[in-house]
Amino acid sequence: MHTLGDHAVNLQLTNAGAEPLSCKIVYGHWVERDLGRLDPGTTFDIALRQQSEDHALFIYRDDMQRRLMIENILCGRAGNWHETTGQVDLARPRQADIAYLEATCAAPAGPGRVSCQLTDIAP
Numbered sequence: 001m002h003t004l005g006d007h008a009v010n011l012q013l014t015n016a017g018a019e020p021l022s023c024k025i026v027y028g029h030w031v032e033r034d035l036g037r038l039d040p041g042t043t044f045d046i047a048l049r050q051q052s053e054d055h056a057l058f059i060y061r062d063d064m065q066r067r068l069m070i071e072n073i074l075c076g077r078a079g080n081w082h083e084t085t086g087q088v089d090l091a092r093p094r095q096a097d098i099a100y101l102e103a104t105c106a107a108p109a110g111p112g113r114v115s116c117q118l119t120d121i122a123p
Contacts, residue, residue, distance in 0.1 A: 014102075023044065048070065055095060084113050098123055
């Protein structure tokens with residue numbers, strides 16, 4: 001069930017660091033989708049959708065009848081996820097219609113949280 005005004009958004013999420021990351025999409029109501037291990041130099045290519053009226057990002061449930069609204073996209077060190085989690089800032093993509101979103105995440109050389117940066121947003 002595609003609603004008029006909704007459109008596709010391609011998200012490319014790349015591990016720009018030197019160690020493996022574990023990434024997830026967190027939907028509203030604390031539902032999670034584990035994206036799995038993201039090795040250094042590799043990219044997840046994720047098909048999202050966006051509502052034109054409020055720019056909210058979502059993915060349709062498998063039955064295509066309901067939307068899973070995206071709250072966060074999180075990545076952390078593969079072996080120490082909770083203590084090192086960083087998030088992709090979705091504030092800018094939620095301000096306008098977009099078709100492409102690119103982000104990189106990387107763990108710091110020492111201890112600390114993973115840092116994620118938006119590197120490209122295109123209409």
